Amino acid sequence: MQNKSLAKEVISNIIPAIVVEIMILIYNLADTFFIAQTNDPLQIAAVSIAGPVFFLLISAGIVFMAGAMSCISRALGAGNKERANNIASFCVWAGILTGIILAFIFMCFIEKILRLIGASPDTFNFAYNYLSIVIASGPFVIFCMTCGGIMRAENHPSAAMIGQIFGNMLNVVLDPIMILYLDWGITGAAIATTMSIIIGTLYYLGYFVLGRSSLRIHVKNFRAKNGVASGVFFIGIPACLDPLLMSFSQMTLSSIMSAATGIAMRINQIACLIAMGAGQGVQPLLGYCVGAETWQKYRDMLNFALKFTITMSLLLTAACFVFTPELVSIFLNEPNAFNYSVDFVRILLSTVLAFGIFFIFINALQAMGAGRASFILSICRQCLIYVPMMFIFNYFWGVYGLVWALPVTEIISLVQTYIIYGKIIFDPRKLKK
DSSP: OTTSOHHHHHHHHHHHHHHHHHHHHHHHHHHHHHHHTTTOHHHHHHHHHHHHHHHHHHHHHHHHHHHHHHHHHHHHHTTOHHHHHHHHHHHHHHHHHHHHHHHHHHHHTHHHHHHHTTOOTTTHHHHHHHHHHHGGGHHHHHHHHHHHHHHHHTTOHHHHHHHHHHHHHHHHHHHHIIIIISOOHHHHHHHHHHHHHHHHHHHHHHHHHTTOSSSOOOGGGOOOTTTHHHHHHHHHHHHHHHHHHHHHHHHHHHTTOOHHHHHHHHHHHHHTHHHHHHHHHHHHHHHHHHHHTOHHHHHHHHHHHHHHHHHHHHHHHHHHHHTHHHHHHHHOOOHHHHHHHHHHHHHHGGGHHHHHHHHHHHHHHHHTTOHHHHHHHHHIIIIIIIHHHHHHHHHHHHHHHHHHHHHHHHHHHHHHHHHHHHHHHTOHHHHTO
8 A cells, every 4th residue: 555656546435436336326225116016006115115124234244344444454454463353253243143134133123113113014024935035144344344344444445345246236137137026015125134144144254264354254263352343343343334324314305305305316426426425445555654644745645635536526426417307307308396405406506516525534534544524414414404404494495495405414513523523533543543
């Protein structure tokens, strides 16, 4: 890492991370798209209902993935290979155990959970069939995500990207076969998802078994003491809170939004992919610099990542703005909803740049091990700012106010993040933490 040019190193980590984000988007849309081809609204609704439960497994995976990226990269930067092995082993085995426990709990209470999240008598059986199958993939989901984080931490982002692409593309191939050709419907979607995750696990397992990794995840390297477990959770829990709380705020939004607003939110997420990939891609590099205490290189990499994100966000925002009607037409045809959605998309696009800068700084804080700051910012952004603003803006200005709540939240969150980041980075005691 120290011998490569800064720009090449940052770009070579950012691009695979962006590709992964794009593949995750495709993966999330695949089940819904192919089930929609059955023309059965009950099955489509059942997938949407079961989604938040499966997302809890993904959130658990984010804990160990983010914890591994931050803690391992800092350990490697400090030249402490033994500690890096301990962290990698802890994340893998603790993650697998967490997946098993969560899968067991969900299976025991699956009927109560489905009723709690809104499954109706008409959609209950469909949601039950889907969820009871995909829950079994819990340990494998967390294992794959954790291994991806370890690969990025040891500066192998392309290997992590290949694993993600392999699993996602397999799901896209299996979906039409099992949902449409075999006519298994939503059950086929669940089987395709579970099979793709399990087979994808073999790729990550082979990466370590065949010795392609410089780290060892054998159970004999497992350590939880001496700050290993606390360090992982200190970073991982705040990292998982942002998408988890985002899911909560989206469910809150779903209860008061129109179809046009929902489509606008989805298109806005496409525009945010660059920032999400850039932040996750540069985080291990920043963590390595923190561990090695090469602060000038840290600042150079952060500045380059910011410039890259700003440039690409502006270009992607402009493209989405120009082609908004074409993008909306993919999801909506009804004229009234179509016109509203075009307006909403362009409102949301106004602060994609602010989100991009915010996400870079959040990942920089995680790279430094500033889990407390990351936790505070995630809670403030999703719960204390966004959700209240949705209700307040909707009350005074209707659906247009509801849409404007997110851009206003992005601006406030960016200012708040910049202030907190500044207090940490310019405090010498915290800088060398």
